[in-house]
Amino acid sequence: MAKFKDNIVIKVRAGKGGAGAVSFRREKYIPKGGPDGGDGGKGGDVIIQAQQGYYNLGHLFKDRIYKAPNGGFGMGQNRHGKDGQDLVIYVPAGTQVLDAETGELIADLVNEGDTVCVAKGGMGGKGNAFFKTATHQAPRFSQPGMPGEERSILLNLKLIADVGLVGLPNVGKSTLLAAITNAQPKIADYPFTTLIPNLGVIERGETIIKIADIPGIIEGAHRGMGLGLSFLQHIERVRIILFCIEAIDADPLYTLSLLKAELSTYNKDLPQRTSMILLTKSDVVNESILNKRVELLEKEKYTVLPISSLTGYNINILIEKLFLLME
Numbered sequence: 001m002a003k004f005k006d007n008i009v010i011k012v013r014a015g016k017g018g019a020g021a022v023s024f025r026r027e028k029y030i031p032k033g034g035p036d037g038g039d040g041g042k043g044g045d046v047i048i049q050a051q052q053g054y055y056n057l058g059h060l061f062k063d064r065i066y067k068a069p070n071g072g073f074g075m076g077q078n079r080h081g082k083d084g085q086d087l088v089i090y091v092p093a094g095t096q097v098l099d100a101e102t103g104e105l106i107a108d109l110v111n112e113g114d115t116v117c118v119a120k121g122g123m124g125g126k127g128n129a130f131f132k133t134a135t136h137q138a139p140r141f142s143q144p145g146m147p148g149e150e151r152s153i154l155l156n157l158k159l160i161a162d163v164g165l166v167g168l169p170n171v172g173k174s175t176l177l178a179a180i181t182n183a184q185p186k187i188a189d190y191p192f193t194t195l196i197p198n199l200g201v202i203e204r205g206e207t208i209i210k211i212a213d214i215p216g217i218i219e220g221a222h223r224g225m226g227l228g229l230s231f232l233q234h235i236e237r238v239r240i241i242l243f244c245i246e247a248i249d250a251d252p253l254y255t256l257s258l259l260k261a262e263l264s265t266y267n268k269d270l271p272q273r274t275s276m277i278l279l280t281k282s283d284v285v286n287e288s289i290l291n292k293r294v295e296l297l298e299k300e301k302y303t304v305l306p307i308s309s310l311t312g313y314n315i316n317i318l319i320e321k322l323f324l325l326m327e
Helices: 173-180 230-235 252-266 287-298 315-326
Strands: 007-013 046-050 065-067 087-091 095-099 105-109 115-119 150-157 163-167 198-204 207-213 240-246 274-280 304-306
Touching: 007 087, 007 115, 046 095, 046 105, 065 087, 105 115, 115 150, 150 230, 163 173, 163 230, 163 252, 173 198, 173 207, 173 274, 173 315, 198 315, 207 315, 240 252, 240 315, 252 274, 252 287, 274 287, 274 315, 287 304, 304 315
Parallel strands: 007 065, 046 087, 163 207, 163 240, 240 274, 274 304
Antiparallel strands: 007 150, 046 115, 095 105, 095 150, 198 207
């Protein structure tokens, strides 16, 4: 299985145009026919396309030059050289395509099937038939093909998800994802079990909800503490954020403010998204403590739902709420 990779710089080179031909018509009884050298073919373009079945950029290699084929040479009898075939590089939906040198955004391939040409193939050269004139009946020269474009491209993946799970390490986000979707993330009882983003899907009829679980955030993440904030790009496109806080947390308001502060450092708009607070692992605290936690948060006008992924407590209610929020 390819290692998870969400950004990479690759080099691309479009095909060179084929050279035009120098040729003269030679047939029986026509010893001195005119020029009939055909034009060269166009070089292939390099195209990047968002394609179903790709989930990260781990199939690409930074040290490889992705080259499109050259155009074919022109031929006698005014035959045109074959155009070079376009090279298509497949990436997951949600991949941003940027110029690696300037940082300019070339395209944001949000939907499957979206394409962008990142390097155009060179034009084919003209054959000597093109240069025939009334005063120059037998040109003995042709044009070479033009070189194709070459550049370095930065590919940056931002997962396409509807809902993002945000919380401290080891609060049960991965367990929750496994409980409500078809995802199978690595789960264990220690911090930073989730080292890469996981994506799960809930389906009901024609409605599909994609949920992203990112590695846990700790205080100081924006300064590179823990696993940093690099994975927050994978919830930048979400519509709904589920803040996961353990029910045993003695100060859930502080934890929530910490998470929002770290999100705001990355993108000040993220904390303003539609959100809900999930009190995870609710099965390990008694009912009175749990009610106090809920009352404390609801007093601050937050939407709160205690859950337990282990026992299934309120999991179906959570799923119903997500479908309502997606309407």
